[in-house]
Amino acid sequence: MEEIQHKYVDVRGLKLHVAEIGTGPVVVFLHGFPEIWYSWRHQMVAAAKSGFWAIAPDYRGYGLSEQPAEPEKATFRDLVDDLLAILDSFEIAKVFLVGKDLGARPVYHFALLHPDRVSGVITLGVPFLLTGPEAFPSDQLPKGFYMQILVLASFEQSDSPDGYPDFHEPGRAEKDFGRFDIKTVVKNIYILFSGSDLPAAREDQEIMDLVDPSTPLPPWFTEEDLDIYASLYEKSGFRTPLQVPYRAYDWLIKYVDLSRAWLEDYGVTELKVAAPALLIMGEKDYALKFGNLAEYISGGVVKQYVPNLEVTYLPEGSHFVQEQFPDQVIAPLFSKYKEKALRWKNSKGKRSRREFDSLSLRLIRPAMVLTVLDDSLPGYNDNTSEIGALQIADPANQNKSTELFRTQERDRRKIAEDNFGIG
Template identity: 70%
Template sequence: MEKIQHSFVNVRGLNLHIAEIGTGPVVVFLHGFPEIWYSWRHQMTAVADAGFRAIAPDFRGYGLSEKPPEPEKTTFRDLVDDLLAMLDKLDIPKILLVGKDSGARVAYHFALVHPDRVVAVATLGLPFVVTGPAAFPTDVLPKGFYMMRWQEPGRAEKDFGRFDVKTVIKNIYIMFCGSELPAASEDQEIMDLVDESTPLPSWFSEDDLQTYATLYENSGFETALQVPYRAWLEDYGVDELKVKVPALLIMGEKDYVLKFGEFDHYIRSGIVKNYVPDLEVTFIPEGTHFVQEQFPDKVNKLLITFLNKHNL
């Protein structure tokens, strides 16, 4: 960890934070929520030892990156355009992309819009998703599903505001470690789903929690609630929904995301390959939504094998 370097790049009028380690072909790691660059700490050091240059930015409005002036207008396309501008500033022509959760969606969006800049894409915790209202099956999701609650302007802010930032992050980590879709009853808010006595998972330390809390105390949750949740129905802006580079999907067998609509069937039946033809899929037994932090050695081995196969 002490070898990871930190710097800022001015991108589209904002100072964005990047963590970096290693030399060689560039692997860019894109985080989800409630994660941050730090969620890739195990992978960054491993791929650097394997001969790659690992770069993990904080998205705009996350962690140490500057907040946009109007967080409520942030889009997934903003994150894609930020990444392109960052690569241009750093004079990096092509990359291997790794994305987790909503960062996986940004990775695929970038590969669709800028296929000439991407060699291969690996994602964790989320397959390629079709966007738009038809892709968000509210009729088969629980009424109090957290994504629908957090899409309501002001509701999550009021819910989160009852607790300090550290408790909010702790609750989300515990909740997202479950294998069931997080959903609240009518008389509950999402934060009420976690009992305050519930311990952190064994692979997530108090120091890890404090690191996340400090970063979110800096950024707040405004941009994080806008993207991914309130921008979720945004489309990709391309005519053909086909990812034309090699791809890898790593899922934990106990990831609650598999119960999101038909995701389990969508992945296992191969329907996902209609959009990502050259896709390898690996399930990690006992893995939850945070599989890269829970089983770093297993994930690192899979990633490095994939990256070596599709090296620049």
Template identity: 65%
Template sequence: MEQIQHNFVTVRGLKFHVAEIGTGSNVVVFLHGFPEIWYTWRHQMVAVADSGFRAIAPDYRGYGLSDIPPEPEKTTFADIVADLVAILDHLGVNKVFLVGKDFGVRPAYHFALHHPDRVFAVITLGVPYLPPEPPKFHQPLPEGFYISRWREPGRAEADFGRFDAKTVVRNIYILFSRSEIPIAAENQEIMDLVDASTPLPPWFTEEDLAAYGALYEKSGFRTALQVPYRSFEEDFGITDPIVKVPALLIMGCKDYVFKFPGIEEYIKFGKAKELVPGLDIIYLPEGTHFVQEQSPELVNGLILDFLKSHI
């Protein structure tokens, strides 16, 4: 961890925090989800650097140590992709492996769709590639489904605002580590689904929580609620949704995302591979939504095997 360097890159009018380690000519870019920041990739960054790769993990705009945009509510997924292009151009990096987790899967694949000549391969964790259209998985779920609640302007702000940032991250890590979809009752908020006495997952330490909490104290949650939760309807103008680079999906069998209506069938019965013909899928029987932190040595091995086979 100590050998990871922390730099700042100013592009597109904002200063971005970029964690880096390694000096190899082959570059691996790690894209975080929510409630994560670069820190979620700490184990993987060291592992790939030790194997001769250069690892880069930016904080998105409005996340971690990166600048908050002037109008967070206008942030889009397209901004995330354009920011990544600009960061890589600034660093002089022409072609990369992309590793995306949770909503980081979307910018990873859209980068690959728009810039296939700049991508060796894509690895995703916890979420498959979904076609570039508004998702429908939430429609059969109750009103208290966490994404539906967080898409509602002001609802999550009021819910989160009752607690400090560290407690919000704690509660979300606990919720997202379970195998059931977080759904609140009509008279509940999402934060009420976690009791104050509930322990952290055994693989997530108080030190880890403090690192996340400090960064979200700085950034707040305004941009994080906009992207991903309030930007799912975004139109990318993509006419050909077929991904033409090799890809790997690492999916924990106890990941609550598997319970989203239609997702398990989509992954297991061919549709995912129709859109990503070069896709391999690996299932981790005990894996939850945070497999990269829950089982770092196992995930590191899978990532490195895939990277080495596509150099």
């Protein structure tokens, strides 16, 4: 069986870890919290067997990716820009995007910003969401709701010039997590987020206090899985993961939605995703009790923004459906796009993936070297590294004009359609 390979890609001044496997049309998996690329291991192997090239990065500051110099300034916009840089570095023109939990936001923002580069969208646990105080009024959230604790009360409330908390001094969340080793913190979060109730603490409680020490791991999450997660969070810590997603939710911090402003800066005037989309929800996902989210989905309001959306519910499914029920998630994940994968596979003859890349996705950019990840790192098979180096695009050239990019994009799509039947 082909093994998952691991590489570092130079992206906007950081080395980001990327896992990949397979050949064919590209599927990019974006993880949630407290996850890493590893949470997609089942789907990646299945994607490769189904005729796809599966790619799963660790976000900046997560897992094996480097930390940004100032984690407290990281935003969801960084995740979107990082995704664009990764695709350009591999010379990938068009992708299927899959996002879990926090990954849904960069997936949908990318689809709004770069619709010509998205073949389809799948999200797990979180639909397309408008954010801001009008979308989730504070009175719909329970007192002691975990997100408010991690965001609003996660730092000591020292004053800042703009009248909001100073988010540069570690406080409540760090002190809470710091009472335990990394493995226990990850275990508690998995147990907590696997439940069907919204996590909310009493005034005399912290987040870690919500889990009884005797509570076992979910049956679908093994001690080996926990060891792998713990080893990687020991490397990265929680500084960036607490910033993105939680402290980057501007609507929880300053009660405004800054994301709409930067989308408008990029020319996005209509919040509507035209690409075919699928939402997979566990019926017992605690997120369904978040404000009016269940009604927002079941009542079809979400389809005002994603008109080509299908919704699938998994009975007994938790917030971690891709790990809990990997086979049930795999089926809807790839059956939707299997025909396109087969068209590519049957038409390519003896063409390799790299040959396909050079034919259909050529970008005129200086080349850099993509380094191979050390296969001795925890959780990796001895055969996971790829010998040699690949030529990738120079991230310094990401600021080409929009019109030039669109011209190149049209040319690449024409070549792809002529050679492989992929639009």
